[in-house]
Amino acid sequence: MRHSFRIQFILLVLVCACGVYSANVTIQSNPPINGGFVQTTPQQTVSLTCTVDNSAVAEELQWFRNGQEVSLNDGNRLNTSHVCVEPVTREDSGVIFTCQLRSDASVKASIQLEVQYPPTLGDDEEMWVEEKSDAVLSCDVRAYPPVSVVWKKEDELLDLSTSTYRTSNNGITATLSISNVKQDVHQGVFSCEANSTFSGVTKKSFSITVVDRKMKFPLGPAIAGVVVILLTILLATISRWEKIMKCFKKD
Known part of the structure; x- marks a missing residue:
C-alpha cells in the first residue's frame, strides 16, 4: 500500500515538474501586435522579437517567412531572437512570420504583416x-x-x-x-x-x-488587282505576239 502511494507521489511530482517547465514561445513587435496582425505602411520598419518562456534549458529558435527559413546569426538564436523588416514594401502585405523551437516544431507562434497603402491610379x-x-x-x-x-x-x-x-x-x-x-x-x-x-x-x-473615322485604303486588294491586270496584259501580248511581229516584217 505504502509502495503504491510512493509511486503515485513520484508521478504527481513529475507531472507538476513537466507543467512548470513546459516551454512556449511568444512574439513581440514594434509596431505592436493587434489580434495576430502587425499593421504598418511602406517604407517603415517592423521589429519582431521571439522569446522562449518556461524553459529550464537554453533553447534554439528558428524563424520562418511564409514557410521559408530565415537565416540567423549565431548570437541571435538562443532563448531570444530578433528579426527586422526594413524597409517594408507593398509585397510584404500578408506575409506570415513564425518563430519556433528547433527541438520541437510544435512549440511556435506566428504573426502576419498587414501593410496598408493607397492605390496609384496613374496619370490623367x-x-x-x-x-x-x-x-x-x-x-x-x-x-x-x-x-x-x-x-x-x-x-x-x-x-x-x-x-x-x-x-x-x-x-x-x-x-x-x-x-x-x-x-x-x-x-x-x-x-x-x-x-x-x-x-x-x-x-x-x-x-x-x-x-471622324478615317477611310482606310485597302492596299492588299489593290496590289492584287494590279498584278492581275498586268498578268492579263502580258498573256494577251504573248498570245498575239506573232501578229505583232508581222507588223514589223518588210514586204
Whole structure:
C-alpha cells in the first residue's frame, strides 16, 4: 500500500515538474501586435522579437517567412531572437512570420504583416478615339485594404446598365470598355474614382475626343488587282505576239 502511494507521489511530482517547465514561445513587435496582425505602411520598419518562456534549458529558435527559413546569426538564436523588416514594401502585405523551437516544431507562434497603402491610379490621360470604334480606360487599383471603384462622366455616375459600357476589376486593374464610340454620347471627361478606408478618395481622369473615322485604303486588294491586270496584259501580248511581229516584217 505504502509502495503504491510512493509511486503515485513520484508521478504527481513529475507531472507538476513537466507543467512548470513546459516551454512556449511568444512574439513581440514594434509596431505592436493587434489580434495576430502587425499593421504598418511602406517604407517603415517592423521589429519582431521571439522569446522562449518556461524553459529550464537554453533553447534554439528558428524563424520562418511564409514557410521559408530565415537565416540567423549565431548570437541571435538562443532563448531570444530578433528579426527586422526594413524597409517594408507593398509585397510584404500578408506575409506570415513564425518563430519556433528547433527541438520541437510544435512549440511556435506566428504573426502576419498587414501593410496598408493607397492605390496609384496613374496619370490623367488624353485620348483621341475614332467614331464607331472601341475604347478601353484602365486604372491601377491595387491597394490594401482593397478599394471600391466607380466610373463617372463629367462627374456624374455612368449608367452601366447599357450595352455600350462594360467594366471589370480584378483587384489590380479596373477597366471601362466603351463599344461603338459616338461623338455626341462619349466625347468628354471620364474618370475612375477609388474609395479607400485607409486613404480616402483618389481619381484619374480620361479626356476623350472623338474624331471622324478615317477611310482606310485597302492596299492588299489593290496590289492584287494590279498584278492581275498586268498578268492579263502580258498573256494577251504573248498570245498575239506573232501578229505583232508581222507588223514589223518588210514586204
